[in-house]
Amino acid sequence: MRAYLPEYELKPAASLTEALTLLSDEPGVWKPFAGGTDLMVLFEAGKLLHKKFVNIWNLPELRGIEVTPEFVTLGALTTYTDVQANEVLQQEFPMLCQAASETGGLAIQNRGTLGGNIANASPAGDSPPALLVYDAELELVSTQGSRFVPYNGFHTGYKQMRMREDELIKSIHLPRVSKPLLHYYRKVGTRKAQAISKICFAAVTQVDASEIKEIRIALGSVAPTVIRCSRTEDVLRNRKVNAETISAARLELAREISPIDDIRSTARYRLRVAQNVLEDFLTSLN
Amino acid sequence: MADASRKVEINCKVNGEARTLQVYPMARLLDVLREELRLTGTKEGCGEGECGACSVLIDNVLVNSCLVPVLQAEGAEIKTIEGIASGEQLHAVQEAFIACGGAQCGICTPGMVIAAVNLLERTPNPSEADIRTGLAGNLCRCTGYMKIFEAVVRACQKQNSEARIQNPE
Ligand SMILES: Cc1cc2nc3c(=O)[nH]c(=O)nc-3n(C[C@H](O)[C@H](O)[C@H](O)COP(=O)(O)OP(=O)(O)OC[C@H]3O[C@@H](n4cnc5c(N)ncnc54)[C@H](O)[C@@H]3O)c2cc1C
Ligand code: FES
Numbered sequence A: 001m002r003a004y005l006p007e008y009e010l011k012p013a014a015s016l017t018e019a020l021t022l023l024s025d026e027p028g029v030w031k032p033f034a035g036g037t038d039l040m041v042l043f044e045a046g047k048l049l050h051k052k053f054v055n056i057w058n059l060p061e062l063r064g065i066e067v068t069p070e071f072v073t074l075g076a077l078t079t080y081t082d083v084q085a086n087e088v089l090q091q092e093f094p095m096l097c098q099a100a101s102e103t104g105g106l107a108i109q110n111r112g113t114l115g116g117n118i119a120n121a122s123p124a125g126d127s128p129p130a131l132l133v134y135d136a137e138l139e140l141v142s143t144q145g146s147r148f149v150p151y152n153g154f155h156t157g158y159k160q161m162r163m164r165e166d167e168l169i170k171s172i173h174l175p176r177v178s179k180p181l182l183h184y185y186r187k188v189g190t191r192k193a194q195a196i197s198k199i200c201f202a203a204v205t206q207v208d209a210s211e212i213k214e215i216r217i218a219l220g221s222v223a224p225t226v227i228r229c230s231r232t233e234d235v236l237r238n239r240k241v242n243a244e245t246i247s248a249a250r251l252e253l254a255r256e257i258s259p260i261d262d263i264r265s266t267a268r269y270r271l272r273v274a275q276n277v278l279e280d281f282l283t284s285l286n
Numbered sequence B: 001m002a003d004a005s006r007k008v009e010i011n012c013k014v015n016g017e018a019r020t021l022q023v024y025p026m027a028r029l030l031d032v033l034r035e036e037l038r039l040t041g042t043k044e045g046c047g048e049g050e051c052g053a054c055s056v057l058i059d060n061v062l063v064n065s066c067l068v069p070v071l072q073a074e075g076a077e078i079k080t081i082e083g084i085a086s087g088e089q090l091h092a093v094q095e096a097f098i099a100c101g102g103a104q105c106g107i108c109t110p111g112m113v114i115a116a117v118n119l120l121e122r123t124p125n126p127s128e129a130d131i132r133t134g135l136a137g138n139l140c141r142c143t144g145y146m147k148i149f150e151a152v153v154r155a156c157q158k159q160n161s162e163a164r165i166q167n168p169e
C-alpha cells in the first residue's frame, strides 16, 4: 500500500547548525534526509515507518571532497558520480570508484550519497567493504561538536550503529598511504547496473618477495553487517601464497562469515562464492 | 488522524517557466509534475528507481523523479520531456528515435530520450560502452534495446555533422 502523504514531514534546514539543533532538540523525532534513494523507495512501498525528516541535501557543509597530504575527506553528501569524477580517488582508492560505478544506474549515482549508504546500514551496501579496507574514519557531528570513529566496528548489528540520534555523519576520512597497494574488488550480482549484490568482496594487500605483508579484506552480504575479516587476514599475513595458504584461508573465512538465505541468494551459494572469490584474489597475487 | 504535514510553497522553474506550487514537501516530484502541472510526458514505471521511465533533469543532472521529494526541487531548474523539443522542431535524439523505431509502447521513451540527451550533452562522442552506461538505468520491455542504441548513435552523428557545418575547420 502507498504511504499516506500528508502524514510525512520533510523540513528544510538553512544550515548544518539548524539541522543539528532540530536533531538535538527532539532526539529520535527527526532523521536526516539526503539523496532519498533508499528512503523514497520505502516511502513509495508504504514501508517508511519513520515520518519526520530534515532535509540535508542542500547543506554545503556536508558536500565536497578535500585532499590533504594525509587524508582524502569526503563530505557525507558525496554522490557516486562525485566519487568517480575525482582523480585522487581514481588513483589511490580505485575500489571506491569501482563500487560507485556499479551502484545503480546514472540517475541513482547522481543522487545516492556515501553518507546515506553508510547510515542506511544495509549489509549489502557496495561501498562499505571498500571503505573498510581503506581504513576509513567517520566524522560524526551534533550540537555538542564533532568526534571521529573508525568505520571498522561502526556497524554493531543489523541496522545498528555507533551513532547517537542527535548525530549525523559529516564526512568520511580516508588515510592516504604512500606504499603501493594491490586492490581487488568484486561485486557478484545478477547484472551490472541496478542489481543488489549477492556478495561483495574488497581487499588490499602488499606483497613483498612473494610473501603477504599488509592485508585487509572486507565483505558485504555475508553477515548482519558488512565485515572486516580480520581472522582471515591473520591467517594470511606473513605467508607465501600457495595451495596450503589458500585452503587455510578458505577455512577461516567460512568460520568468520555467517551468510543467510534470502530472496537474492542462499547461504550455501554465498559461502562458496565468497571462498572462490577469496581464492581468485589470492591466486591473482602470484 | 491529524495530518502532521502542511503544504508548503515551492518555487522552481519547469521547462524554463517559473512555477509556484502548494504541495506536501514529501510529494514525489513525479506526481507533482504529472498531477499538479499536468506534464504527463514523464512516466511512472516502477516507482522505485529501477526503470528510469520517470527521468528528468534537475539543474542539468539526470534523476529519477519518483525518488525526489518536491521540497528538494526548491529553486531548481527542471527539464522534462516536454521541454526537449524547441517548439515544433524535435531534438535530434527524438528524430532519431522515430527514424530508427526506437519506441514501441512508448512508456520508456520519455525517460530514454532524457537520458540520451543528457548523455550526448556530456559525452558528444560516446563509445558503445558510454552509451550502455548512460542508459543503464533505463529499462525497455519492448524494443530489445538495439533500436534505441542505434537511435543514439544516429543522433550523435547528426549532431556532430551539424556542428561541423556550423563551425567548419
Ligand atoms: C535502483 C536502485 C539501485 C541501487 N543500487 C545499489 C547498489 O548497487 N549498491 C548499493 O550499495 N546501494 C544501492 N542502492 C541504494 C542507495 O542508492 C544507497 O544506499 C545510497 O547511497 C543512499 O544514499 P541517499 O543519500 O540516497 O540516502 P537516503 O535515502 O537519503 O537516506 C538513507 C538513510 O541514511 C540516513 N542518512 C542519510 N544521510 C545521512 C547522514 N549524513 N548522516 C546520518 N544519516 C544519514 C537517512 O536518515 C536514512 O536512514 C540502490 C538504490 C536504488 C533505488
Ligand atoms: S518510475 Fe522512477 S525509476 Fe521507475
Ligand code: FES
Residues within 6 Å of the ligand: B102, B103, B104, B105, B106, B107, B108, B109, B139, B140, B141, B142, B143
Ligand atoms: S517501448 Fe515499450 S517499454 Fe520501451
